[in-house]
Amino acid sequence: MVTARPTWRQARAIAAAAGAAAALPSERVPLDRAVGRRLADDLVTPIDLPHFASAAMDGWLVVGEGPWEVVDVEAPAPGQARAIVTGALVPDSPTAAQKADAPSPEVQVAVLRSESAAVEGGLLRSTVAGEPQPGHHVRPPATEAQRGELLVAAGTLLNPAHVALAASTGADELTVQAVPSVALVFTGDEVVETGLPAAGRVRDSFGVQFPALIGMLGGRIAGAARVPDLLEETVAALGDARAQVVVTTGGTGGSSADHVRAALLELGARLLVDGVAMRPGGPTRVAELPDGRLVVALPGNPLAAMVSAITLVEPLLAGLAGREPVPARVVRGAAVEGKSGATVLVPYADVDGRAVVATWRGAAMLRGLAGATGILIVPPEGVPGGETAEALPVPWVIER
Structure with a gap:
């Protein structure tokens, strides 16, 4: 039989x-081996990104209104300033002294750009009217992502930016398929x-x-x-x-x-x-x-x-x-004859949104496939002209 x-x-x-x-x-791999691998688990940040306030410019960390006394301390007091570089920690805003029964408002901090500043006699002054505004050139925490936020979904093919993002969350390894x-x-x-x-x-x-x-x-x-x-x-x-x-x-x-x-x-x-x-x-x-x-x-x-x-x-x-196969997609193109009792697989090229089947599609021919963007799945009854049909992309034109 x-x-x-x-x-x-x-x-x-x-x-x-x-x-x-x-x-x-799945397996855990160091970050430097994760590019090109597919993420197995969601990447959720355990910290705010960024997780501290930082300077967005080289210049001066200023507290309160100027002119400011130039000091060399980590956390200047109101009316003081110190040099700061891009990415450096901006301390929490200090509070101004108030009566015991009144709340103490925060004193605004900002970064004054180097090119907008002048120091004379130990005092720092702004050379540009209106600079700095409160919070100027300060990157607040959590402006990119909040703790617990999904950054990269499972199944994503990891690129260098994904891996750099993972590093910024404190990760040393990732779980990949x-x-x-x-x-x-x-x-x-x-x-x-x-x-x-x-x-x-x-x-x-x-x-x-x-x-x-x-x-x-x-x-x-x-x-x-x-x-x-x-x-x-x-x-x-x-x-x-x-x-x-x-x-x-x-x-x-x-x-x-x-x-x-x-x-x-x-x-x-x-x-x-x-x-x-x-x-x-x-x-x-x-x-x-x-x-x-x-x-x-x-x-x-x-x-x-x-x-x-x-x-x-x-x-x-x-x-x-542990992933799903590449799904078939629907394309529209010219008529293709079927073969009784068999599915015919035909290389095609996408031309202006239409599937144009390859001229060279014999079992021993590669010329048609070399220029193809996909493989048309032709059922035994064939595909009428202008109708839709299923197709699979060739792997060199898709992200895997």
Whole structure:
């Protein structure tokens, strides 16, 4: 009995669920290693930002009305002033003496800019009419954030400014989502790694780009191996791959040179997806090895492998990292024919808000994908002209 292959959507859900079932714990990392990682917990400031009043200019800290006596004390009294630099602490405002039964009002403090001041005979005077006003050039506390305020939400991809902001709250580490490790296994006797291939041979298009692609999809490379089209060596490479996920390319068809499926079964793997009703990429497989490692076996044709990785490896890595897969979006474009019983994945470029499908979209062609902004998800019935359709962005045009 022939078992129907899952649809593209079903296969994507299976891959996501397989990753989620083996989700990795988040980890604490020093701030200098947090850039480029995804925040696991909300960053809430335990202090006001800034947490003290400070000078916004180089100049003079003045208390009350001038002219002011120049002193060298931390907290000048009313009628006094001392030199201050940008960012330095501005002490709390002193209070003026009053009768015992009356409240003591605060005496205003300010910073008088250096260029607006003159000192003569131990007295400081303002040289600009109206300067300084009360509180002039003083940064009050909590003007950026109040204690307990959310600064960065969980799930945010951290940039240098996020990390600097975390440092200002007193943090030394951040809790970030895991980045699954990925081992690559490239198969194929016909592949050459450098130079112009002879007739009957093809240039390696995976080894030069898959490490970067996996990084864009949310993983980190833990190793790579290249094996000939031999069952024994394929079994050994899969067994030796030390990573949470193993991604293979090639060898997924049914010819005498294709050994990945047989190698997985020999290792006792459980086939979660044994082919997908999609074009290109139908022979893609997802499996779980007895030790818990997950395997995504991609076809050998370049476009087929890449669209399969973008649409199936990504949700698996997302599940492992504890995040949601990249959601599909709706686009509008020209008519695209479907294929009975299969989802067709078509590279497209966004041109003036419309999806224009690539001319070069054969399973072995990369020219269309190279200029694409997304992958159109075409159901079996096709997409009529001007209608909306689902699409996934290619990872090099989105923030991950």
